[in-house]
Amino acid sequence: MDNNTLNIRYEVVAKDFSRAGEASSALKKVLRKLNISPDIIRKVSIPMYEAEINMVIHANGGYIDVDITPETIHVVLTDNGPGIADLELAMQEGYSTATDNVRELGFGAGMGLPNIKKYSDDMKITTQLGKGTTVEIFVNIPA
Amino acid sequence: MKIREVAKLLNAEILTGTDYLDEEVYSAFACDLMSDVLAFVDNHTILLTGLTNLQVVRTAEMMDMKVIVFVRGKRPDSDVVELAKKKEMVILTTELPMYPSSGILYSNGLGR
Ligand SMILES: Nc1ncnc2c1ncn2[C@@H]1O[C@H](COP(=O)(O)OP(=O)(O)O)[C@@H](O)[C@H]1O
Ligand SMILES: [Mg+2]
Numbered sequence: 001m002d003n004n005t006l007n008i009r010y011e012v013v014a015k016d017f018s019r020a021g022e023a024s025s026a027l028k029k030v031l032r033k034l035n036i037s038p039d040i041i042r043k044v045s046i047p048m049y050e051a052e053i054n055m056v057i058h059a060n061g062g063y064i065d066v067d068i069t070p071e072t073i074h075v076v077l078t079d080n081g082p083g084i085a086d087l088e089l090a091m092q093e094g095y096s097t098a099t100d101n102v103r104e105l106g107f108g109a110g111m112g113l114p115n116i117k118k119y120s121d122d123m124k125i126t127t128q129l130g131k132g133t134t135v136e137i138f139v140n141i142p143a
Numbered sequence: 144m145k146i147r148e149v150a151k152l153l154n155a156e157i158l159t160g161t162d163y164l165d166e167e168v169y170s171a172f173a174c175d176l177m178s179d180v181l182a183f184v185d186n187h188t189i190l191l192t193g194l195t196n197l198q199v200v201r202t203a204e205m206m207d208m209k210v211i212v213f214v215r216g217k218r219p220d221s222d223v224v225e226l227a228k229k230k231e232m233v234i235l236t237t238e239l240p241m242y243p244s245s246g247i248l249y250s251n252g253l254g255r
Pocket of ligand 1: 050054055058059079081082083084090091095096097098107108109110111112113114133178
């Protein structure tokens with residue numbers, strides 16, 4: 001690890017919807033302390049929050065690794081949940097397998113993955129049925 | 144418009160954030176679907192909603208929204224108010240439903 005990289009790991013607890021978003025909130029605080037601009041912070045926080053919620057409602061929690069350099073913020077969310085059968089379908093706006101009780105809480109509109117794509121500079125999903133899903137979020141920090 | 148005026152216009156009770164009532168707000172977003180808040184909010188400062196779970200505060204935090212107004216007389220649990228307090232947000236609760244709340248703020252110039 002070189003001196004210019006900050007690595008942080010967060011655990012995401014399974015099945016506890018009330019705690020979903022704690023990691024995104026904690027990272028937001030770190031990015032503020034690093035004096036990163038609010039626009040860039042939002043580009044990281046919104047996708048990470050969407051992906052963190054997905055880990056709780058669609059998988060069994062997991063962990064999040066964040067690497068921050070002066071040029072980029074890279075967030076990797078790893079779960080060992082059920083995986084995604086049809087990634088292309090899951091990426092479509094409005095597609096959701098969320099349960100009614102998740103909907104009652106205001107989520108599960110099928111906008112999460114499209115939203116991650118919209119706000120981040122780049123995203124990458126690797127998924128294997130029965131094994132789990134890894135979502136990567138890339139955001140550049142303009143000089 | 145100052146947050147103080149928002150509270151007054153909606154005849155709202157202030158559950159936390161009395162220190163920030165003189166701060167200015169410029170626009171509002173009214174919605175019970177947090178997914179849509181995450182997808183469509185763009186520099187709005189007030190969230191009007193009838194949902195009261197913890198994720199409403201988290202969502203507002205991610206969107207840099209400063210004020211949450213719970214409509215239809217909805218009252219959040221104390222953990223929701225506590226989290227908002229920690230995040231230096233203002234929480235208001237009004238007896239008015241979503242439509243009149245939005246109409247009153249809009250016709251008084253908020254977000255126009
Ligand atoms: N981490 C994950 N593990 C398993 N399935 C997932 C995961 N993230 C997303 N999905 C699947 O992709 C669908 C679309 O996700 P998203 O766009 O965030 O919508 P929503 O969360 O509202 O359902 C989900 O309904 C779910 O079927
Ligand atoms: Mg989602």
